[in-house]
Amino acid sequence: MDFFNEATKHFFAACEKQKLWLQHCPVCQKHIFYLRGFCPECLGPLELVEATGKGKIISYTIVEKNPMDPYFAQITPYIAAIVELAEGVFMYTRIITDETNDITIGQDVEVIFVKQNGKTVPAFQPVYQAR
Amino acid sequence: MSLRGKAAITGIGETLFVKEGEKTIYELAAEAARLALQDAGLVPRDIDGLITLGALSTTARMNNTLASYLGIKPTYSAEASVYGASGGMALKLAAEAIASGTARNILVIGADVNFLKHPSNEMCELAEAYQKPFIGAGINQHYGLVATLYDHLYGDSSVERAKIAVMQRYNASFNENSLFGHKPLTVDDVLSAPVICSPLTLFEIVAPCDGALAFVVSKGEDAKAITDTPVFIDGVGFYSSHMLLTDADLWRSGLVTPIQHSAKIAFEMAGITPDDVDVCGLYDCYTIAVILTLEDMGFCRKGEGVRFVAEHDLTFKGDLPVNTNGGQLSVGQPGDAGGMVNIIEVVRQLMGKCGERQVKDAEIGVTNSNGGFFSNECTLVFRRGA
Known part of the structure; x- marks a missing residue:
């Protein structure tokens, strides 16, 4: 399960530190979950944010x-x-x-x-x- | 492009459905194929296209093995891989391939062995990452989640959900090729059975089985020369809105599933409305799925499915016959070929070959196949050709 994608590996690593991470698209101003490589609407980069x-x-x-x-x-x-x-x-x-x-x-x-x-x-x- | 009448089913075959048998998936698939070919009066050299369904018990691309096994040299070869919607999707692909001229007679085969007893090494990495660690692997939870919200929004559906299982069991009592047709079922039996995922009880959930089904799909203009009982494919529609149920639009729409889209596409292509329908084959992995399908196909409005089931007789003797062979709930679910259990019965009705459970003068039939958790939906409209 660690290798769905790179971001998912980081998501579960953050859970070990009691942090719940989502992604946010600064262009679309939307939060994204599950974690992906880029925004599924504008294809731009996503930033990690703590929920x-x-x-x-x-x-x-x-x-x-x-x-x-x-x-x-x-x-x-x-x-x-x-x-x-x-x-x-x-x-x-x-x-x-x-x-x-x-x-x-x-x-x-x-x-x-x-x-x-x-x-x-x-x-x-x-x-x-x-x- | 409208596919109306461009392709027709000219032969059907199904093996025995058993909980756990001795035959391999290839033996089952080949047997169903032989029966369908014999039903159409064709032999393998008449077949130039082959479509199989992604199986749960093997990761092999079965279209390759079966072409060889059956002695077919196809100009069209594909595998439908939209989980439970694959049965509908495979017939849709066949109609499209025939309409485009790429093949003339396509064999469509779905087969599986009981996936609980023969798990493949198949893995869905997305679900492994974002479902399994959170709520555990499995499908039942998803339909429990949908049913809980349904009851919350529209009122208690437990008695009518039970009624669906009971009416289908009555139908199955006229179908020897069903796992449970010999066991009578009452509404009380369903309600008092163990809860598996609330509110769903044991008898509201399909049991996996071994089995295979096959269809010969032929060019529409050839169909009447091949068989006296062709069944034309008049409408096909597919729509997929999510993979994981967490991404589904239905949570924000009062449980409108993608069936609303797939049915609209198929019904418009065929030029029909729900009033025209004589017999239905509705994917019934769980009782709640039948209620949502009736609503989203337009037999009643959203939220009125419970009242619709209370007021209508869905047996083969009733005013809207649904799953007249007993559906997957009574016949069994041969993996992702389960959708074909619903489809083959509608085709058989329109061929006039249902014996004691024949719906009189059935002319228009509709089917829906559901894959995943209302993720993939494929609706088909069939018309009697004889």
Whole structure:
């Protein structure tokens, strides 16, 4: 997985340092994720930027069984989600929470980093607003 | 360019579908090809084009091996590689190749062996990098994500999703060549089955199998001389909007899939509307896919798919017959050839060869094949030629 492209190698290296990197096109003024070699709209160079780590849940599913993945098969049930980051990009992620039943679409989440299979990857946890 | 009527299916063949058999993918593919050729009354030297489907259980480019194995020396050779949409795409390629004059009779073959038991070393590096470490490998999660949002936006679809599995199982009870046709299924069975990826339960998800399907596609003007039951390809449409589901437009459109585009292209080419359709073959890797396909093909509006399924009988006896052989949910899914399970049945209906489950006077049929996670969509419109 390290060799999808060079930028992806740097993305996972940054995760080890608890940093979530996106790309930004200074011409199109848009954020890009996943990481690419150039802007898919204007073909110009992209800059690496650190994400705010804030986002919201677009959708989720509780994975009870996963026969396709030996590692994730061991950690069922888990919550697989797609989150939209504040920067407007979408990311697959796990939602880490003790309150699985409270998860909702549109819920605010923030990034945390989890170690799995010897590798640090981003995950998200719910942000509960003070009432 | 409109392809309407330029090409026709003149022969079809399918092997037995089994959960795990003894035959290799090449034996299965060749057997389906032989059956399709015999159905068309042709022999290998009549064939000048060959199209195969990218398989899940091998990385071989099967068009090369099978041309040799079957004794075909083609002037056109290709492999369709848009995952589950490949069945539709391969027939679209065949119609285009024939319309352009590059071939006269093309053999289209889809085959696979149960990919859970025979994994290839195939790898998708993009998914390896940006899906697998985040939510685990696999497909089920994606359809769970789509179904959760569907229910959130448009209301609980669980009973109607179950009804789709149940109606297709009823159809399959009239189809001996199906993995599950002998096992009756009720809505309660579906609802009470183990959840795999919420909200989807076990019976809403296809089971992989071994099997192969083949079609002979011939020049339209030759078709009636070859067979008494040609089925013309009147419309073809393809649209792809993403690879990973994180890049899909559907999250921002209330779950409008690329099917809306592929169906529009195909329906316009054929000059039909949903009202003209007598029989459907809709890709059913998961129950939720059938609901979204009905909506995006225009059988009902977005968000009304649940009501549509509640109000209509989708069995072969009903007002809109869908997947009359039981679909992939009951027949089984031979890898990326799964889309052909839906297609071959529509063609068989229009040939008038469905026996007990024949839809009376079926004249226009439509199919949709879905690859990835609503990533690649291929819609076809067929017309009875006899």
